Amino acid sequence: MSFWDILAVLAAGAGITLLLSVACMAAALAVGLAVALLSRSRWAPVQRLLVGFTFVFRGIPVLVLLFLVFFGLPGLGLRVPPFLSLVLTLGLVSGAYLAEIFRGAMNAVNREEVLAAEAAGMTRAQGFTYILLPQMFRFSIPGMINEFTAILKYTPFAYTVGIPEIMKRAMSLTPVILRGLEVYLAVGIVYYLIYKACVVIFSALEKRFRIPGLSAQER
Amino acid sequence: MNVLIHDLIAYAPQILAGLENTLLLAAIVSLTGFCGGIVVFSLTLSRSRLCRSITEGYISFFIGTPLLVHLFLMYYGLPELGLRISPLAAAAVGFTLNISAYNARHLMTAYRGLDRMELEAARAAGFTEPETFRLIVLPQALRLAVPALTNQATQNLKDTSVAFLIQYKEFFSQVQEVAATNFEFFRAYLFTGLVYLALVALIVVAARRLERRIALPGFSA
Numbered sequence: 001m002s003f004w005d006i007l008a009v010l011a012a013g014a015g016i017t018l019l020l021s022v023a024c025m026a027a028a029l030a031v032g033l034a035v036a037l038l039s040r041s042r043w044a045p046v047q048r049l050l051v052g053f054t055f056v057f058r059g060i061p062v063l064v065l066l067f068l069v070f071f072g073l074p075g076l077g078l079r080v081p082p083f084l085s086l087v088l089t090l091g092l093v094s095g096a097y098l099a100e101i102f103r104g105a106m107n108a109v110n111r112e113e114v115l116a117a118e119a120a121g122m123t124r125a126q127g128f129t130y131i132l133l134p135q136m137f138r139f140s141i142p143g144m145i146n147e148f149t150a151i152l153k154y155t156p157f158a159y160t161v162g163i164p165e166i167m168k169r170a171m172s173l174t175p176v177i178l179r180g181l182e183v184y185l186a187v188g189i190v191y192y193l194i195y196k197a198c199v200v201i202f203s204a205l206e207k208r209f210r211i212p213g214l215s216a217q218e219r
Numbered sequence: 220m221n222v223l224i225h226d227l228i229a230y231a232p233q234i235l236a237g238l239e240n241t242l243l244l245a246a247i248v249s250l251t252g253f254c255g256g257i258v259v260f261s262l263t264l265s266r267s268r269l270c271r272s273i274t275e276g277y278i279s280f281f282i283g284t285p286l287l288v289h290l291f292l293m294y295y296g297l298p299e300l301g302l303r304i305s306p307l308a309a310a311a312v313g314f315t316l317n318i319s320a321y322n323a324r325h326l327m328t329a330y331r332g333l334d335r336m337e338l339e340a341a342r343a344a345g346f347t348e349p350e351t352f353r354l355i356v357l358p359q360a361l362r363l364a365v366p367a368l369t370n371q372a373t374q375n376l377k378d379t380s381v382a383f384l385i386q387y388k389e390f391f392s393q394v395q396e397v398a399a400t401n402f403e404f405f406r407a408y409l410f411t412g413l414v415y416l417a418l419v420a421l422i423v424v425a426a427r428r429l430e431r432r433i434a435l436p437g438f439s440a
Contacts (some may be wrong), residue, residue: 042321059419060412061377062348063384068412072405152286167287180295188284189294195283 001177006186009173013166014190019163020083021152021194025092028151031095035124036102048101055094062154065089070161084163090154096146101143105136138209145202149195166190222404230397238414239252244307244389245376248314252375253368256322260360260363261352263327268286274323286378290314294385306387314375314382321371329363330356362433370425373419380415390414 039050057065070085080088109132117127156167170187174180227234228333262274281289293309304312333356341351361368383392398407 034279035255046291055420056412056416059373059416061415062389062406063414064411067395068405068408072288072408074402075405149283156285156287167285170291174295181297181299182291183298184288186294188288190282191284191288192280 002132002196003006003182003186006154006173006179007190009200010166010169010183010190013164013169014194016163017152017155017158018194020086020155020158020163021148023087023092024155025166026152027087027091028094028098028147031091032098032102035095035099036106039099039103040106043062045189054096054099057092057099060093062089062093063157063160065093066161082163083162086155086163087143088160090151091153094151097150098140098144098147101140101147102136105143106132108139110136135214138206138211138214140208141202145206148202149198152191152195152198156187191200221408222331222401223403227403227410228396230393231370233289233399234390234397237388237390240388241376241379241390243312244314244379244382245389247303247311248318248379249372249375251315252318252322252371254317256326257357259319259323260326260330261308261357263323264330264352264356266348278320278323281317282324284414286313287381287384290381290385306382309385310379310382310387314378316372318375322368324365325367325371326360328367330358332363333359337372346358362435362438365430367431368427369422369429372426375420375423376418377415 035050035053041047046100066085066089069080069089073080113135114127114131117131118124122130133186150158155165158165159168159171162168166187174183177183246341258276259274262270263278265271265274271414290310290313293304293313294306294380297304297309297312341355379389380391382389383395386392394407395404398404437438
């Protein structure tokens with residue numbers, strides 16, 4: 001089996017890795033946005049809850065949370081399918097990190113612009129949707145790229161719950177051809193290519209939506 | 220809950236040994252990764268273009284690929300080159316390569332926040348290149364990178380749980396072995412998570428102290 005054959009076998013799992021990554025990114029985005037928006041509430045119990053949420057999901061190792069969801073929850077009579085387990089785990093963990101990024105970005109938006117929008121007759125919701133959110137997303141881009149690529153790098157954990165992505169294929173290949181070095185080097189190359197593609201795509205998006213002269217300012 | 224507490228007491232030596240292994244690995248790789256990060260960072264400032272591109276390539280590859288791949292490469296790959304190594308050694312090498320790349324990246328980010336004029340002033344005042352690095356660049360870059368570096372340390376502690384996938388007998392694997400005797404997986408994982416949270420909280424508190432301790436008035440990125 002040549003190195004190219006190994007790459008071909010692994011590449012067949014790349015589709016699942018990508019699908020997993022995209023699903024986890026979507027979940028993380030939803031969780032991150034929800035937490036960031038809730039954190040604007042001045043109600044103390046909500047604040048405390050969010051501080052706890054962030055601490056727990058930033059502090060627990062991804063692998064432990066994944067095992068808790070996939071192998072632990074069935075003990076309570078709750079069976080979570082493998083794919084969903086990983087999406088839930090990474091959605092919560094990366095969501096907690098993204099929420100911090102969004103919060104920082106929201107603070108970097110000029111408050112007076114939002115006030116001006118309201119003075120000009122926009123409702124609070126409009127000011128939020130058309131003035132605050134678009135700028136917040138732009139300021140969050142570097143952090144989001146980091147977090148999304150982190151998700152990609154966590155997806156090999158999926159093999160532990162039996163999802164046939166790149167790593168799982170590599171692991172079933174190694175005992176057959178007995179060349180771990182080449183197999184895992186090939187795995188590294190496949191991940192690196194996906195990583196580079198992600199960075200290029202995100203940077204292109206950032207360029208597409210960039211507004212000259214707009215950058216995050218200190219509060 | 221009683222069952223778990225009973226088992227935790229009964230298997231305390233095994234679990235504590237696991238905790239010890241976790242802390243050992245986290246301490247080793249945080250230290251080697253810190254030193255490695257400084258070395259790699261210094262190489263990115265090299266005069267030689269070849270040296271710079273190799274270093275950039277190294278950083279880019281290790282940041283662009285999963286930690287698990289680095290560990291598997293060491294654990295399953297090195298024996299093929301005739302190097303038989305223990306899970307601890309494989310984990311230590313894999314983690315060090317991984318963490319050094321991230322720490323170098325943190326230091327490079329901090330370096331961009333430095334005042335260029337100072338470096339020129341140092342050269343004008345007759346400092347040699349190594350002296351400028353050791354006396355002017357590194358102290359400031361390290362200071363600016365403290366939050367990122369301590370974040371990395373927490374990340375390292377959490378990441379040691381991955382080492383159980385290469386048969387290193389760390390905390391997570393030992394709790395799982397206990398759980399396998401009574402099928403109390405949920406509680407076992409919950410317990411594991413709580414212990415990690417407590418350890419992370421300790422590092423965060425220590426990091427805050429360190430930040431306050433080394434803060435210079437008026438000096439920030």
